[in-house]
Amino acid sequence: MVRKFRIENWHRKIVTKRTLLKALSFVDAHPDLRTPVLLMDKEKILENASLVGKTIPNSHVFYAVKANADKAVLSLLKDKEIGFEIASEGELDLLIDLNISPERIITSNPIKSVPFIQKAYHYGVRYFAFDSLTELRKLEKYAPGCEVYVRLAVPNEGSEWPLSKKFGVELDEAFILLQEAKKKNKVNPTGITFHVGSQCLNVYNWYIAIEKAKQLWQRCAEAGIELKMLNIGGGYPINYTRVAPDIKEVEAYISRFLKEKFSDKIEVFIEPGRAIVGDAGIMVARVLGKAVRNYENWLYLDVGVFNGLMESLGGIKYTYIPEEATHASSSYKKWTVAGPSCDSMDVIAKHVDLPEVDEGMLVLILSAGAYTVSYASEFNGFPIPEVILI
Numbered sequence: 138m139v140r141k142f143r144i145e146n147w148h149r150k151i152v153t154k155r156t157l158l159k160a161l162s163f164v165d166a167h168p169d170l171r172t173p174v175l176l177m178d179k180e181k182i183l184e185n186a187s188l189v190g191k192t193i194p195n196s197h198v199f200y201a202v203k204a205n206a207d208k209a210v211l212s213l214l215k216d217k218e219i220g221f222e223i224a225s226e227g228e229l230d231l232l233i234d235l236n237i238s239p240e241r242i243i244t245s246n247p248i249k250s251v252p253f254i255q256k257a258y259h260y261g262v263r264y265f266a267f268d269s270l271t272e273l274r275k276l277e278k279y280a281p282g283c284e285v286y287v288r289l290a291v292p293n294e295g296s297e298w299p300l301s302k303k304f305g306v307e308l309d310e311a312f313i314l315l316q317e318a319k320k321k322n323k324v325n326p327t328g329i330t331f332h333v334g335s336q337c338l339n340v341y342n343w344y345i346a347i348e349k350a351k352q353l354w355q356r357c358a359e360a361g362i363e364l365k366m367l368n369i370g371g372g373y374p375i376n377y378t379r380v381a382p383d384i385k386e387v388e389a390y391i392s393r394f395l396k397e398k399f400s401d402k403i404e405v406f407i408e409p410g411r412a413i414v415g416d417a418g419i420m421v422a423r424v425l426g427k428a429v430r431n432y433e434n435w436l437y438l439d440v441g442v443f444n445g446l447m448e449s450l451g452g453i454k455y456t457y458i459p460e461e462a463t464h465a466s467s468s469y470k471k472w473t474v475a476g477p478s479c480d481s482m483d484v485i486a487k488h489v490d491l492p493e494v495d496e497g498m499l500v501l502i503l504s505a506g507a508y509t510v511s512y513a514s515e516f517n518g519f520p521i522p523e524v525i526l527i
């Protein structure tokens with residue numbers, strides 16, 4: 138049986154045709170597919186990985202492992218000339234298991250546990266972020282001689298997943314912290330980092346961040362602290378329900394800003410997460426049931442907020458492609474799409490335009506490769522989607 142999906146022209150602008158076709162033929166080849174499942178297009182991951190940093194001089198790319206820590210995904214990226222950004226012992230263990238050398242690993246989480254610092258340092262990791270005196274003292278004690286970079290607070294307006302309040306310090310404090318590192322001379326103050334917010338749709342955020350970093354860089358130079366590296370974090374957006382600036386467009390802005398503010402000699406670190414794996418992933422879910430409640434059409438899928446689509450709570454909206462019902466009219470309805478659990482928080486989206494679908498049918502959820510399975514829990518006994526590379 139060949140399943141027919143209701144593919145609209147605009148769907149083809151959200152993910153590449155090849156990714157969609159690969160997912161469709163995988164589904165066709167597996168009539169008894171266990172759902173939910175996350176299909177990851179290998180070629181797309183590799184293509185994304187080779188695009189990032191391409192137009193930024195002297196740049197090094199470190200994949201933010203938290204976006205999708207699946208072993209097969211990591212192992213695919215291992216074979217690329219690409220590094221990894223981690224935050225925990227758990228993520229470090231994954232990389233050690235894959236024999237990824239420590240020179241390819243950095244950690245930009247500004248607050249780290251002591252056992253993690255010790256383990257990373259012992260393994261040979263040498264790049265650590267910080268944004269407080271407490272963290273600096275920990276690094277001096279447990280990672281002597283390492284390279285430290287300070288996290289600056291920068292605007293996150295226009296990012297669909299802001300990160301700015303939890304981490305980062307303002308210019309004056311950042312300067313004091315780097316001075317303090319230099320004074321004690323136990324670790325090397327080597328650079329500056331920031332994060333403009335994830336799924337950043339506002340390129341102006343990079344402009345402000347780079348400008349701020351430049352001011353700090355200059356103050357350091359005047360005080361005899363010679364910085365070498367600027368880590369511009371992640372934040373590159375992908376297409377969910379609309380077309381966002383792609384890697385090339387975003388980097389055209391970033392490299393222009395960098396050229397304006399910095400010399401070519403600085404090293405640039407980039408830490409993309411979402412942009413490497415997000416649009417390579419298509420989630421295949423199944424319709425468990427439907428109902429009309431208070432004049433609203435409810436659609437229940439076997440993947441929801443808890444077992445994969447957690448980001449929908451923060452406002453990420455996905456594109457859904459349902460299987461075509463044979464009897465149905467072609468007219469669209471508004472649906473509230475919910476996950477399988479008994480928790481009322483488990484609602485993925487409201488006011489979604491979809492044609493009629495039946496129980497047991499499949500629904501493709503596009504751009505689901507980042508921050509889905511890595512967030513997922515087995516709450517209420519519903520399985521975390523299996524990740525399959527296609």
Ligand SMILES: *Cc1c(COP(=O)(O)O)cnc(C)c1O
Binds near residue numbers: 334370371372408
């Ligand atoms: C999460 C994170 C990233 C990746 O961000 P994306 O928006 O997924 O590109 C990069 N750096 C740090 C420090 C992060 O915490």
